[in-house]
Amino acid sequence: MTRTILDVVKECDNFTAPESGEATGHDFWRQYYTFRINGCDAVLGYIPQVIIGKIQWSDAWIIDQDSRTVCLNTPSTATREIRSEALIQTLKATQQHGTISMLNKWRNETFPVYDIQGDVLVEIERCASALFGIVTYGVQLLCYVNDDRDGLRLWIGKRSSRKQTYPGMLDCTAAGGLPTGTLPLDAVMCEAQEEASIPYKFTKKHIKAMGPISYFHVRGSTAGGEIGLLQPEVEYTYQLELEIGMVPTPSDSEVESFTLYTVEETLEFLRQELFKPNSAVVIVKFLIENGIVSPENEPDYSEILSHLSRPLEFPVVIHSST
Template identity: 80%
Template sequence: MAGKPGGGGSSLIVLRSFTAPDNDTPIATDFWQQYYTFKVNGCNAVLGYIPQSIIGRIQWTDTWTIDQDSRTVVLNTPLTATRETRSQALIQTLKATQKAGVISMLNKWRNETFPIYDSNGTVLLEIERCASALFGIVTYGVQLLCYTNSNQKGLHLWIGKRSSKKQTYPGMLDCTAAGGLPTATLPIDAVMCEAQEEASIPYAFIRTNIKSMGPISYFHVRGDKAGGEIGLLQPEVEYTYELELEGGMVPTPSDSEVESFSLYSVEETVGFLKGGLFKPNSAVVIVNFLIEHGIVNGENEEDYEEILAHLHRPLEFPVVIQSST
């Protein structure tokens, strides 16, 4: 970041994988030729992007239409199809692909689904969580950052370290608690559950003191640390929260996903950001927190407007934003 905190360099190092080329550039032409649009019969909206490298590996049934000229994949269920029948058609395809053993990400099957919305904000179908990035659909999640702020020591952040056995981003730094937002779950319920499960923070304290920082939206290109296939597009909406811990309260790992928690100063945290030590979608939440607290602003960060654009990117898909509280 320019100026304080940290001095020198650019904060955009943590945002480099959070973009896709503008549609009117030569780079964009080469970039987007690697992807097919994903649609469902009866819905005109583009619902996601599937890499060309994945198209040939998925075990498509006759329910699907793949148009090589328009680079479009359509789930061709009848116009009378229901959310359940569309979801089942997709599951059958994914299960057949999993059985073929040609896509490693499908080995992480969770029996947890994410919603895919239509242009009216209605759930059109649901997709198994581990397959969401294969189809490039919008996913939703929650992130909580705990902190302390004393007159003696100033602002410090509770940073988690992911287990080295995690399938995704093993050993990297993380927010205090985070998780995906499954179908039919409210953000506030999800974040409180994650805070209890991952950081052992009492429910009553969370409910009384948690504060929403609002949603952020971004477009992430998955790299090799994400686990599984690389180059997958992952547009996401994250509901972000902060929680000040007082009276000696500390987060404590309560499951195998978190190795430890440590309390770091803002300067130390920014150094970790610049060093690429954070899980990518946690890094952007940290940046958002620093903006919310006025630590990063237009006066001390020369790339401030570009950072805001990355954190609040309009997504070109049907998106439903729920209340954060």
């Protein structure tokens, strides 16, 4: 069966929980513990049950088997620095124990976890974020050229075969996580320069925001590390038209090469599942923004949009894209 655009977006937004009242609901949710922090009423993430026994929990945590809750039990008046230190000590102890392979990819870069008011509650080491199923944030940039002779073509990157995650898969032109304290536009301009050698000043002058997308992904085997971890994410997406003859060039070990592909070639790669899942949905977003995928030619248009803007059941902060 030919893979459709709807299949592409559903591969990324692939966390499917039972509807309220379904008989399978109880068994489904027994696979997960909710992640909470003392002093905050919201659920902040979901931790798979198989991970619970692999983490070296300290006295700073309360693990409630009945309610299936993991709570960082720092004082309700604790600062985010105190909470973050308690969390990092737990992760470091787990890393030394060697029970979770993802912790061997320590980056010394943190992601924020927000409370209901939009304040940073705690910072978590990037490589550990999926263990707790928290909402993470990132930026993605797709560069293109458009001329009278060859029409619209996209600059597609190929990830290095040595990448920790999704090695060798196709990607957008530049992308990266959004660390604590970094704004989306600043992050994407840095990624464009660091990953594709696109001058910062050129990007700043010509970049166009396509808006954020949100989805809830379950990590598979191509992601690297433990499988079945949950990743609710918000990605800030951008497009950038390059001048004819302007060629993205890998400037670090993240990207193996860049190639200019037609829309038809790119669609075929999507059908073949050659793209990193959350890069694939950015390609779809670009095609929608530029009128290539529309209600007139795509029967699943409304459902596709719903998978690009999934409501997430955790505290989420949306920054300006510009």
